[in-house]
Amino acid sequence: MRRKIVAGNWKMNKNVIDAQQLMIQLLSYKNNNATNCEVWIAPPSLYLMMAKDIFEKDEIGVFSQDMSEHESGAYTGEISAGMLESIDATGSLIGHSERRQYHGETDSHCNRKIKLALDKGLIPVYCNGETLEQRKAGQHLEVVKNQTEVALFTLSAEEIKKVVIAYEPVWAIGTGETASPEQAQEIHAHIRSIIAAKYGQEVADEISILYGGSVKPDNAKEIFSQPDIDGGLIGGAALKLEDFSKIIEGFN
Ligand SMILES: O=C[C@H](O)COP(=O)(O)O
Known part of the structure; x- marks a missing residue:
């Protein structure tokens, strides 16, 4: 049975008071409601340790929104896999489209980050997806195939099973325009079949693929x-308990 997950990416939102308040609300929600999925959040890095304190029994998984492709050293502004391990973080988002768009991240960077994360026992949530131009040109299947291969195919079968993939068509992020369930399912099944072709169906069937x-x-x-989602x-709708909790209840 694949793990079912609702993860909230807070992006660059909330001051410390508002962040603490939402974490406390989430803890209370989680303690008072049976959920049929795991709940994870990726707050800004500044609030990761606070999140670990609030979710002291790991009620909610705590993820960074990015991590360095380097182990340590003179990389001003970055946080490493080792640092995340040292606060017992659950994992890190890797390759979010906003990192690709504004910080020039490529799938080769993602590949290095994913390996470092796995080495430290962190769950990498590898994000991919096509742009609007690529979809209009009918290239979406090919784009996602290439992304998946470059970022993941140097991993062993045991390693890739620990990766969570998030398919996020760039044209649907923060735009209010969502892929139809059929469009999303098509790509999710496609990603699973690419993985199955290299690692076998059993491995592919174990990998959780999220839609964003x-x-x-x-x-x-x-x-x-x-079936493959x-x-x-979740981005914008993860910033208020009322919306996020209703999304979590999409699994009820
Ligand atoms: O990481 C989350 C995605 O970028 C989706 O954001 P959104 O739900 O605001 O479209």
Whole structure:
């Protein structure tokens, strides 16, 4: 049985008071409601240790939004896999489209980061997805195939099983425009088949593939009901308990 996950990426939002308040609300929600999926959050790095204190029994997984491709050293502004390990973080998002767009990240960078994360026992949430131009040109299947191969195919079967993939079509992120459940399912099945072709069906069937891109309370259930969609990576709708909890309940 693949793990089912709803993960909230807070991006660069909230001051410390607002972040603490939402974490406390989430803890209370989690303690008072049976959920049918794991709940993870990726707050800004500044708040990771606070999150670990608040979720002291690992009620909610704590992820960084990015991590360095280097182990340590003179890389001003970066945080390493070792640092995340040292605060007992659950994992890190890797290759989010905003990192690709604004910081020039490529799938080769992602590959190095994913290996470092795995070496430190962290869960890498590897994000990929095509741009609007690529979709309009009918290149989406090929783009996602290349991304997946470059970022993941140097891993062993045991390693790739520990990776969570988040398919996020760039044109659906923060735009209010979401891929239809059928469009998302097509790509999720495609990603799984690419992995199956290299590592075998059994390995591919163990990997959770999340969908991200304008998931909201009113479309989550239908998206999550697709056979190859194992949850969501949620941006805007993760910033309020009311919306995020309804998305979590998409698994009920
Ligand atoms: O990491 C989350 C994704 O970028 C989705 O963001 P969004 O739900 O605001 O479209």
